[in-house]
Amino acid sequence: MHSSLIVRLLPLVSLLSLSCQSASAGEGSHCADGIAPIQEAVSPLTEKVGIEDAASGPQPAEEAHPSFSSAQLAFSPDSLLASQFPWVKDVSSNNSLVFFKNGQEKFDDLFRAVRQARSTIHMEYFNFRDDSIANALFDLLAIKAKQGVKVRLLFDAFGNDSNNKPLRRKKLQELRRRGLEIYVYDPLDFPWLTHVFSRDHRKIVVIDGQTAYSGGMNIADYYIKGKAEFGQWRDIHFRIEGDAVASYQKIFLRIWNRTTGQHVHGADLYPGMSLPEKALQGLKQDTTSTRGHKTIAVVNREPCLTPDVIRRTFVSAISHAQRLIQIINPYFTLRRPVRRALQEAIKRGVRVEIIVSDKSDIPITPQVVDYNVRRLQRRGAHVYYFQGGFHHSKIMMIDSLYCFAGSANLDSRSLYFDYEVNALILDPPSTHALQSIFESDKLHRCRPLTDDYWRQRSKGKRFSQWLYHFLEPWI
Secondary structure, eight states: OOHHHHHHHHHHHHTTTOOSOOOOOOOOBOOOOOSOOOSOTTSOHHHHSOOOOTTOOOOOOOOSSOOOOHHHHTOOHHHHHHHHOTTOOOEEEEEEEEEEOSHHHHHHHHHHHHHTOSSEEEEEESOBOSSHHHHHHHHHHHHHHHTTOEEEEEEEHHHHHTBSSOOOHHHHHHHHHTTOEEEEESOOOSSGGGGSSOOBOOOEEEETTTEEEEESOOBOTHHHHOBTTTBEEEOOEEEEESTHHHHHHHHHHHHHHHHHOOOOOOGGGOOOSOOGGGSOSSOOOOOSTTTTOEEEEEEEEOTTTSTTHHHHHHHHHHHHOSSEEEEEOSOOOOOHHHHHHHHHHHHTTOEEEEEEESOOSSTTHHHHHHHHHHHHHHHTOEEEEEOSEEEOOOEEEETTTEEEEESOOSSHIIIIISBEEEEEEEOHHHHHHHHHHHHHHHHHTEEEOOHHHHHTSOHHHHHHHHHHGGGGGGO
């Protein structure tokens, strides 16, 4: 049985005996090799990989100055935070942000940024798959370590074990000999049942305390070349400059010090925004009218400190929507608070649009997703099935005004168990950029869920979908 499925079912047998502890979750990571290894870490990634965003359809260019409605022009982030999200505290308003709509874009940008690091490189991922992309990154990080840059890497034990190319002990020893500090979060030691809950599912990179990356992607080649069993892997990641970077640095250092027993701290790790002449060069630029002035709240879920924060943010955003809700989420298995908020939104006339995938990297997930989206579609939601690949993005846009993006799925693992981090981006131009991706995929890559399309499923399949939905509290 697929290891990701096993870990999602483990709480069924252990929920009554375990409390808030470190443990496991699962995004499967099975795929074949196919990217030519990068021989020179200092060369642009695209020169060595050269793989396009296969079969993705036309992609809209980001608009520098799109036209906005009067509601968007009158939008007040401070008022919204005070009225709808009073529990969100890590807020800053001097940020720039860009989105990456596929793995090629993310890794091109990330490699360029890493090459220019001067003091520290911090990475926290669910997993580093031991393939050509990860090894090219490790080669580059080893060069930076020789230059005196402190390189600190952290990955989740189950995230590592759940993919078919995990980092083995010998590999970790080699990386440490090359100057990389690399640690595993919560090793899966006996008794393994005590490791069911609270896996580290976050994806964070912080470079020199001034540039942060986060979103839905780990380190693996399938984000560029796809996977044989379902085709293209679609995902969304983003990069931030501004005071929000300090929030990501704080999150990383907290779990780093807890895991390693170190006490890494100091003002030099929080340098603030870089001067223009010291900014990283050659990266994708924020060309929107709000560049340098975006309000971003970093929403960090830590199981024993802020267990409800991401769930409450999802529910509040949906509950206060007035016109439009757009969601892409790969594991749309839902729980009652989110489902009820969506149903109430539909009832009060909000247009709800949801993109899910026909296929998934976790075997039973599509069955539960199908059951949930059909229930919402019958109430009036507009549901679209992504075709020719797997859409792993985790984004939500509200009323074309603000968006919520990061590592959190709309499932029990993310909302009730795991370490997650999302960005609440209170910025109409950034929201417009995500909506452009959403609309392009909806138009070129999706099939709408209709009654006729639903009836094509056999009665046996519909029965299995109903049966599997009882697993929602644990998957």
